Amino acid sequence: MTTAYVTKATLSKIGGLLDIPYEKSNSAQLAIVKIIEEHTKEKILSRLELQSMASIIVVSDILNSETPHNIKIKNQNKIDREQKKVRMIYYKNKMTYHHYDNCPKLSSDYENFSIPDEIPENKIDEYRRFFISNKELFYKNEAAFYASAGSFFNIPLTRSVKTRYSNSGKRNLLSSNELLSSSNQDKVSFYVAKALDFYQNNKKPIIKYGQASHLLDNFLANRKITEQDYEVVREWGILKSDVKSEIIKVLTGINEINDQRFSEEIFIALGFEECSTCKSLKQKN
Ligand SMILES: [Zn+2]
Secondary structure, three states: OOEEEOOHHHHHHHOOOEOOOHHHHHHHHHHHHHHHHHHOOOOOOOHHHHHHHHHHHHHHHHHHHOOOOOOOEOOHHHHHHHHHOOOEOOOOOOOEEEOOOOOHHHOOOEEEEEOOOOOOHHHHHHHHHHHHHOHHHHHHOHHHHHHHHHHHHOOOOOOOOEEEEOOOOOOOOOOOHHHHOOOHHHHHHHHHHHHHHHHHHOHHHHHHHHHHHHHHHHHHHOOOOOHHHHHHHHHHHHHHHHHHHHHHHHHHOOOOOOOOEEEHHHHHHOOOEEOHHHHHHHHHO
16 A cells, blocks of 8 residues: 555545545534533534534545545536635645655645635636736736726726635644643643633634634725734634644544555545655655
8 A cells, every 4th residue: 555645624625525424424523522521611613613623534534444446426516516616716726645744735835815705606717717817916916906807897896815724734733842742632631721721811802703714814804803803813713723633633543643644546546646746756766
């Protein structure tokens, strides 16, 4: 078996490709809730967050137990249709797997751009093409870009926002040596305590905006949130993602050394391509 690696973002995307049985996802969610309840009575994670964590856990289990021959993919046309409606410039990121666990792309962020709400659904594709062919202008002068897009589509546009996705589990490096040798359960307590502490001190903005973290950039662009609250909610998101990744580690058995590691064959069966950086590294070796 040849080993291959993927980022956590990719693992959660695979969730959208597979038909995941309800019972599997439900029992993963119950397991997550049980772990959280061992540490706090506060409901720090939303239903959506629990669902997406459960999906990563189930996907990891399926990738480890199914053979490339048996793995079932959802109807591809349906997936394409769903993805196309997303109001993002890049809706279909090529799915890649990595040959080296130290590949820089495993830990780098990637950029995406939202499509302004004013663009009607039937113009989304056209806007994507317009954006890509005018990207230079966007980077040089955003105001000029929106003026030109506005006159092209004959609609006044508010500015869209750039989103940086953190796509790696490797961000989650431990802060002290003591923690390195502690068990996964201890790490869960450590990160839950850290998150709860922050929550108690910043309850107001967290309760107001915490469930809408996917809209934060938009809120900021339209001045619906102060910069200070924006930073608080961002930080809250980071603290929660530490909690989430520790819990996922407990439930999947993946850890720093044995990071998202699967067989290459299974990714090939899912239609993935090998990352170009890994490919060129392999040729040099
Ligand atoms: Zn790579």
